[in-house]
Amino acid sequence: MEQYLTQIAPEQRSLETKNLNVYYGGTIHKLHDVSLQIPQNAITALIGASGSSKSTFLRSLNRMNDKVAKATGQIIYAGIDINHKDINVYQLRKQIGMVFQRPNPFAKSIYDNITYALKANGVKDSAVLDQAVEDSLRAAALWDEVKDSLHKSALALSGGQQQRLCIARALAMKPDILLLDEPASALDPVSTAKLEETLKQLRDQYTMVMVTHNMQQASRISDYTAFFHMGNIVEYDRTEKIFTTPRVTLTEQYINGSFG
Numbered sequence: 259m260e261q262y263l264t265q266i267a268p269e270q271r272s273l274e275t276k277n278l279n280v281y282y283g284g285t286i287h288k289l290h291d292v293s294l295q296i297p298q299n300a301i302t303a304l305i306g307a308s309g310s311s312k313s314t315f316l317r318s319l320n321r322m323n324d325k326v327a328k329a330t331g332q333i334i335y336a337g338i339d340i341n342h343k344d345i346n347v348y349q350l351r352k353q354i355g356m357v358f359q360r361p362n363p364f365a366k367s368i369y370d371n372i373t374y375a376l377k378a379n380g381v382k383d384s385a386v387l388d389q390a391v392e393d394s395l396r397a398a399a400l401w402d403e404v405k406d407s408l409h410k411s412a413l414a415l416s417g418g419q420q421q422r423l424c425i426a427r428a429l430a431m432k433p434d435i436l437l438l439d440e441p442a443s444a445l446d447p448v449s450t451a452k453l454e455e456t457l458k459q460l461r462d463q464y465t466m467v468m469v470t471h472n473m474q475q476a477s478r479i480s481d482y483t484a485f486f487h488m489g490n491i492v493e494y495d496r497t498e499k500i501f502t503t504p505r506v507t508l509t510e511q512y513i514n515g516s517f518g
């Protein structure tokens with residue numbers, strides 16, 4: 259299969275997969291030999307048709323697929339292979355957080371949603387917890403909307419607010435990388451625009467990898483784009499290159515809507 263993957267300079271890499279293969283149920287091969295370098299402090303978009311293994315790839319990056327799939331190959335983060343069996347995945351997920359397609363706040367207050375994991379990790383000081391709540395909500399661009407209702411149920415928020423709360427909840431753990439699987443797909447256009455604005459602001463401090471079906475969204479907010487096709491990455495390059503002058507015919511056809 260014709261393929262073009264751009265290289266990211268070693269000092270700019272946040273995460274790198276080397277020959278990553280994923281097999282569901284141990285044998286069903288759904289991700290084929292993916293070697294991808296993800297830049298730090300940037301947004302990398304994953305695009306491709308339904309079933310092309312975008313989520314499979316994303317979920318492998320913080321070992322969310324451990325129970326259902328076997329992943330071979332390496333995932334290098336901070337100089338170590340985090341795909342190794344000896345890695346503590348709970349610690350790993352503090353550094354590589356995840357936000358899902360459907361907002362999934364806990365049936366607790368806004369405040370408790372954000373402090374839950376911190377408390378579970380032994381943080382007790384209420385001043386520290388208060389500060390973490392404010393900082394994370396500000397970072398997720400939700401503070402102004404909820405600062406007077408921190409003790410109300412998170413389930414009373416709109417879908418868009420819930421999704422930003424889920425981002426705030428992930429940020430409270432001070433991760434380095436955020437993985438986002440179609441974070442705006444359940445949101446209306448106004449909420450989507452707010453979410454995109456939030457992600458753009460987070461780019462200075464976080465490395466983000468985001469699956470999206472929305473090509474306009476990928477071109478609006480991402481710095482790099484990887485195009486998936488049938489469990490392979492066909493092309494990976496700077497987003498403006500992918501959307502204006504892709505090198506691989508298949509990418510061009512997908513971007514133009516001639517298939518998929």
Ligand SMILES: Nc1ncnc2c1ncn2[C@@H]1O[C@H](COP(=O)(O)OP(=O)(O)OP(=O)(O)O)[C@@H](O)[C@H]1O
Binds near residue numbers: 282283311326
């Ligand atoms: N838990 C699982 N067990 C078995 N097969 C799975 C599992 N999860 C995904 N698959 C299969 O792996 C392939 C890739 O699925 P994946 O969810 O990664 O695609 P995707 O690109 O994220 O699609 P979509 O855009 O629809 O979310 C599909 O054939 C899917 O049926």
Ligand SMILES: [Mg+2]
Binds near residue numbers: 312313314469
């Ligand atoms: Mg998916």
